[in-house]
Amino acid sequence: MEARGWGWRHAGRRRSALDGIDLVISPGERVLLLGPSGSGKSTLLHALAGVHGGAEEGEETGSLLIDGEWPGSVRGRASLVLQDPDSQVILARVGDDVAFGCENLGVPRDEIWRRVRRALDEVGLDLPLDHPTSMLSGGQKQRLALAGALAMGPGLLLLDEPTANLDPAGVDEVRQSVARTLDRTGATFVVVEHRVDVWIDLVTRVVVLGRDGRVIADGEPQHVISTQRDALLAAGVWVPGVRATVPTARPAPAASVVDLEGIDLAIGRRSDVVVRSGLSLALPRAASTVLTGPNGAGKSTLALTMGGLLPPLSGRVRASEGLADGLKADPIRWRSRELLTRIGTVFQEPEHQFVASTVQRELEVAPRALGLDAATTARRTHEVLERLGLDRLAEANPFTLSGGEQRRLTVGCALVAQPRVVVLDEPTFGQDRLTWIELVTLLRALVDDGTTLLSVSHDAAYLDALGDRHLDLGSDALRMEAAA
Amino acid sequence: MIMTMAKTPRLHLVDRVNPVSRLAAAMLLTTPLLLTVDWVSAAVALGIQLVLFAIAGVTPKVLVSRGWPILIAAPIAGLSMLLYGQPEGTEYWSFWLARITDGSIELAVAVTVRVLAIGLPAVLLFMNVDPTELADGLAQVAKLPSRFVLGALAGARLVGLFMEDWRAMALSRRARGIGDHGVIRRFATMAFALLVLAIRRGSKLATAMEARGFGSDHPRTWARESRVGWPDAALLCIAAGIAVLAIGCAVWAGTYHAVWA
Numbered sequence: 001m002e003a004r005g006w007g008w009r010h011a012g013r014r015r016s017a018l019d020g021i022d023l024v025i026s027p028g029e030r031v032l033l034l035g036p037s038g039s040g041k042s043t044l045l046h047a048l049a050g051v052h053g054g055a056e057e058g059e060e061t062g063s064l065l066i067d068g069e070w071p072g073s074v075r076g077r078a079s080l081v082l083q084d085p086d087s088q089v090i091l092a093r094v095g096d097d098v099a100f101g102c103e104n105l106g107v108p109r110d111e112i113w114r115r116v117r118r119a120l121d122e123v124g125l126d127l128p129l130d131h132p133t134s135m136l137s138g139g140q141k142q143r144l145a146l147a148g149a150l151a152m153g154p155g156l157l158l159l160d161e162p163t164a165n166l167d168p169a170g171v172d173e174v175r176q177s178v179a180r181t182l183d184r185t186g187a188t189f190v191v192v193e194h195r196v197d198v199w200i201d202l203v204t205r206v207v208v209l210g211r212d213g214r215v216i217a218d219g220e221p222q223h224v225i226s227t228q229r230d231a232l233l234a235a236g237v238w239v240p241g242v243r244a245t246v247p248t249a250r251p252a253p254a255a256s257v258v259d260l261e262g263i264d265l266a267i268g269r270r271s272d273v274v275v276r277s278g279l280s281l282a283l284p285r286a287a288s289t290v291l292t293g294p295n296g297a298g299k300s301t302l303a304l305t306m307g308g309l310l311p312p313l314s315g316r317v318r319a320s321e322g323l324a325d326g327l328k329a330d331p332i333r334w335r336s337r338e339l340l341t342r343i344g345t346v347f348q349e350p351e352h353q354f355v356a357s358t359v360q361r362e363l364e365v366a367p368r369a370l371g372l373d374a375a376t377t378a379r380r381t382h383e384v385l386e387r388l389g390l391d392r393l394a395e396a397n398p399f400t401l402s403g404g405e406q407r408r409l410t411v412g413c414a415l416v417a418q419p420r421v422v423v424l425d426e427p428t429f430g431q432d433r434l435t436w437i438e439l440v441t442l443l444r445a446l447v448d449d450g451t452t453l454l455s456v457s458h459d460a461a462y463l464d465a466l467g468d469r470h471l472d473l474g475s476d477a478l479r480m481e482a483a484a
Numbered sequence: 485m486i487m488t489m490a491k492t493p494r495l496h497l498v499d500r501v502n503p504v505s506r507l508a509a510a511m512l513l514t515t516p517l518l519l520t521v522d523w524v525s526a527a528v529a530l531g532i533q534l535v536l537f538a539i540a541g542v543t544p545k546v547l548v549s550r551g552w553p554i555l556i557a558a559p560i561a562g563l564s565m566l567l568y569g570q571p572e573g574t575e576y577w578s579f580w581l582a583r584i585t586d587g588s589i590e591l592a593v594a595v596t597v598r599v600l601a602i603g604l605p606a607v608l609l610f611m612n613v614d615p616t617e618l619a620d621g622l623a624q625v626a627k628l629p630s631r632f633v634l635g636a637l638a639g640a641r642l643v644g645l646f647m648e649d650w651r652a653m654a655l656s657r658r659a660r661g662i663g664d665h666g667v668i669r670r671f672a673t674m675a676f677a678l679l680v681l682a683i684r685r686g687s688k689l690a691t692a693m694e695a696r697g698f699g700s701d702h703p704r705t706w707a708r709e710s711r712v713g714w715p716d717a718a719l720l721c722i723a724a725g726i727a728v729l730a731i732g733c734a735v736w737a738g739t740y741h742a743v744w745a
Contacts, residue, residue, distance in 0.1 A: 080695040087688035099707035101696035336663030345659040369661035
């Protein structure tokens with residue numbers, strides 16, 4: 001593939017996402033593409049796959065060619081696996097889904113099924129061909145998407161943050177599948193990822209994009225990492241072996257006041273499906289509690305139940321008198337507006353939470369619901385925009401932000417109401433190192449200023465920084481907590 | 485959905501028929517029945533259908549568990565005819581606008597039986613149709629454009645996700661301090677937000693499909709062959725036979741009454 005002065009500007013944005021990219025990737029190379037969130041890495045991958053749409057979606061400058069041709073005209077030569085596992089499942093059964101790409105390329109029927117079996121074998125999805133795709137875990141869905149891409153026999157395999165939404169076990173599954181495949185097929189490989197350590201042993205070359213959408217470093221992995229260390233760190237890349245300098249967790253004082261308490265809870269999103277039962281936990285005031293556990297253990301459900309959003313199926317969630325501040329002790333019985341200054345909850349999926357057409361208006365939702373005056377609203381939204389590094393995006397539509405930016409915005413939307421308790425579900429998914437540090441520092445400062453925090457996270461570094469208390473839903477410790 | 489599919493009983497003959505042929509058979513069978521409003525044609529058709537479905541393996545339990553909406557709708561339709569149908573002949577009872585007469589009784593019976601005769605075969609013929617197989621059939625046998633058929637098939641899978649979205653959006657509105665609005669306003673704003681999200685999901689899905697080469701001008705192959713054969717012909721003949729017999733009986737009995745007459 002070859003790019004000459006290539007650039008792309010999304011329709012409706014003033015700045016170019018990418019500008020003046022000169023890049024030649026030879027067959028068989030394995031490239032890790034790094035850069036801060038919003039630097040246009042995904043845009044480049046989409047363009048290579050020929051799926052970034054026509055003139056109505058943006059404006060292209062320079063030239064970008066695969067084997068000397070325009071990517072849109074040679075679809076199938078490059079295949080792309082995207083970040084979101086859910087939006088990539090196309091058909092209802094595993095075999096049919098993998099076969100879909102081959103069908104589109106006009107592969108003969110017998111050959112399709114041979115390829116399907118081989119691709120599933122390669123990604124290690126040992127499932128019957130008629131297994132329903134709706135029953136797969138996130139990691140399995142990503143491997144399914146990978147199998148679908150592999151079955152097409154692409155010369156160029158493109159992965160756009162394929163592990164961003166996965167737990168550590170899922171990340172490992174995907175990485176191993178990719179390694180096996182590359183060793184067998186010798187395909188050219190380009191992966192976008194914030195976390196260098198996942199791919200560093202697999203790639204032969206590292207390309208770094210800067211915040212302005214230009215190439216700032218390019219070369220052999222260890223060499224780029226060691227010579228460009230500071231530039232990479234400044235670009236927000238997770239350089240292996242360099243820990244983020246953030247305050248570390250401090251144990252919560254033993255006798256601290258409890259703000260929010262769950263007593264013998266049975267939890268579930270629907271009243272007829274109990275996910276877990278017999279859970280007891282207490283959130284000490286002005287301390288950060290991190291909830292971990294494998295996928296499907298009920299972490300998110302527990303967080304939403306503690307946040308006064310889901311009713312406990314049995315047992316009780318009880319707020320302290322200070323937190324309830326004149327209301328009944330059960331958060332689920334508070335009104336939506338009353339919840340706002342008491343418990344702020346940030347969900348895992350940012351797109352479910354957006355209700356406004358610009359970032360600025362999104363942040364004004366809570367102040368408006370609280371009836372704050374214009375000056376206070378402006379001051380608070382401005383502060384949040386700045387602290388979360390979203391100030392230059394104030395007028396952008398929330399849906400057009402990158403995954404990491406969207407997640408920071410949802411955190412900002414909760415913080416702007418200044419709740420006493422904050423509940424966060426996977427706040428660090430998709431964050432580059434810089435925004436990660438900003439976010440963690442911000443949360444640490446909030447906790448030190450007296451906010452009570454409950455987070456669900458898979459992120460070990462997050463646990464180090466904010467795990468004043470660590471609850472593991474995978475173990476039975478939670479049952480014992482009440483007794484202790 | 486998957487659970488209920490798994491419990492579906494296997495049917496003789498019908499299971500070996502292409503979904504597209506089933507669609508054609510259902511149309512062949514029910515269209516003539518829509519053109520007349522007498523009780524004889526409907527009763528003949530329903531009688532034959534019940535016997536044939538029983539032979540094919542539909543037990544009374546399956547009939548009730550799958551056909552219950554029809555079984556409920558039919559008497560309701562009949563009841564409204566009984567009370568408000570065109571009055572004719574002896575009047576037995578009346579209250580304000582409602583009048584039960586010879587004519588309305590006959591009409592009520594005719595309508596009840598007719599709803600059953602049209603609804604039950606539609607439900608039973610389609611009870612174990614797999615959407616993927618239907619799409620394969622529509623594209624390969626009925627030769628509908630594959631872009632359209634596959635787009636609809638992939639889009640239909642999103643419906644399940646929309647239900648999850650709706651639940652999550654309701655919770656998130658509560659968390660954001662705007663969950664106190666009245667039911668109507670909340671429904672309206674959430675419906676709009678879901679629409680936005682649906683478009684987003686749709687375009688993501690389109691991207692994922694394009695990334696797998698969908699929508700190029702290259703001719704497409706099909707991993708699953710959609711075939712038609714003698715079971716298809718047999719089912720179509722049976723459907724046509726029932727329709728002819730039912731209408732024929734009505735004409736012979738002198739009850740045939742075209743809807744436009």
